[in-house]
Amino acid sequence: MVSSSHEALHRIFQQEPGLFARAARHLGVAFPPPLSASELSTDLTETRPLERRVDTLLRMETEDGSFVLAVESQSAPSADKPASWAYYLSHVYAKYGIPPVLLVVCPDRKTAAWAAQQFDIGPRQWPSLTLRPLVLGPNDVPVIDSPDEAARDIPLTILSAALHRCEPEADAILNALAKALKSLSADDETTAGTFIELTEQGLGTSRAADLWRHLMAVDLSFFQSQTAQKLRQEGREEGREEGREEGREEGRAEGQANALLLLLRHRGVEVTDGDRERIESCDDLDVLDLWLTRAIAATSMAEVFAPAGETSGTAD
Template sequence: MVSSQHEAMHRIFKEDSSFVARALRLLGLPFGDPTSTADLPTDLTETRPLERRVDSLLKMETATGTFLVAIEAQGKKDPDKPGTWAYYLAHLYAKYRLHPLLLVVCKDRSTASWASRPMHIGPPGRPTLTVHPLVLGPDEVPVVHDPAEAAKDIRMAVLSAMVHSRDQDVDVILKALSAAVKGLEVSDPEAAMTYVELTAQGLGEKTRAVEIWRKLVAVDTSFFTSPLSEEIRDEGRTEGRASDVLRLLDRRGIALGEADRERVTSCKDLDTLTRWFDRAITASSAAEVFLDGGPSGG
């Protein structure tokens, strides 16, 4: 199953027609800004039952020619990828008669180093086909730690946060990005919301970086109205109400078993917690609080 983190790492290149060109210039390629960019279907499946799907595929027209850019988010080394990528490139060239570039985005140096090596297919010493991806990893994507710099190119700052999400000083990158996105909220709130969500996805679930980002977004409750900020504020409300329920029962001398205490702290439904709080005001036992069923007792 494809993760939201994986999706974010290649989705960041869409919607801004010049961002791929800016990213490729990080690799030293004299890639001019495109005059147009088309988002092509990513399904490379043949008529026989064999499904091949590239992560993102763009057709870019530039002053020096028209190219295809196949973008892959790669989280770890995969010995099957040379064959898969070779198939993508050969199929794309045969289908569109345009020269394809393979751009691989990695979050760690080990995977980036592996992906950047030429991958030979064919007899030793005489390969029939060589796949040589272009790779954007921690060594290629700059660390954007200045809010002013982040504001100049927020999409690049988002990519920087994703690629450097495992760095010790990722909090500096995220603070700069947060300031830049907050500055965008007034002029383009929809874009600000997109960057907030895309960053959260790209940082991965249950990581130190995403927790830092969530806290930055939640600092000012008037900041964003994105699903992420609403989720954070909902979590804060439920955690506070759960604490109220436990404190009230403790003050009233009503003992809770471990199962009931866990039930309260793990509940994410504010209405349920409010109902338990109201019952806890007059209840004489834990069983009266949890009339909905489930654990009870002292």
């Protein structure tokens, strides 16, 4: 039951709104006296359904205790977001009684710098609520371009690839990640497939996404992900245009040839008309697979076409 003393302690400000500014001076905070004041409804109950969803919410148990981690993916600055984030944290704390932490993951430096600022909610004299997100952006996650380092922490490497997807280092990260995932897939194909799909999603529509798809085409048999299915389908469709009646094997060879030419184009390797004719006329799948493997790191067609045993400068 609400006591009369409880009522008096807040109703006095209804009676005399200017009292707030005068009393606050004793706290060392200078609010200007109000020019006017109007009462609002004290009922803060939602009168209609209002959907509010955080991207990911995790209860974390640690040696130091528990906390709730709210993860938000933010692609651009938004003036409305700080209020939504404050709502999320307040609601989570009220619902679970566990300290919340907000992590904002940003794919570009401008958005990361915006999200990393301290958001003060309230008048400048005394912000009642301060929002301090933890932010991960391209400057905060290292470039992982070593296969050994990638194998030690594949999820972190996936995050590195996603956050550096529009930068020159993306190719090296993806090459390292592909090698790490190939070794993992021998033991756990399901986990490898999940990581491959997460990588593809994280790269979005960037140029790096095209490279990733063609890296996965080097050995289509080592995983059964959606990416592999797309590459197979593309190869079949392109091969069928000229070789449908000549059988499945020829269609597959033409698909591999098309994938090789696309990879070379995306990597900026110069391909002459003679090189193109040699690739398109090849019907030996083993040879095409070898050329495709070499094309991952090759800087010239001489490296791609090098005789057996001469693989300097190409992928392992």
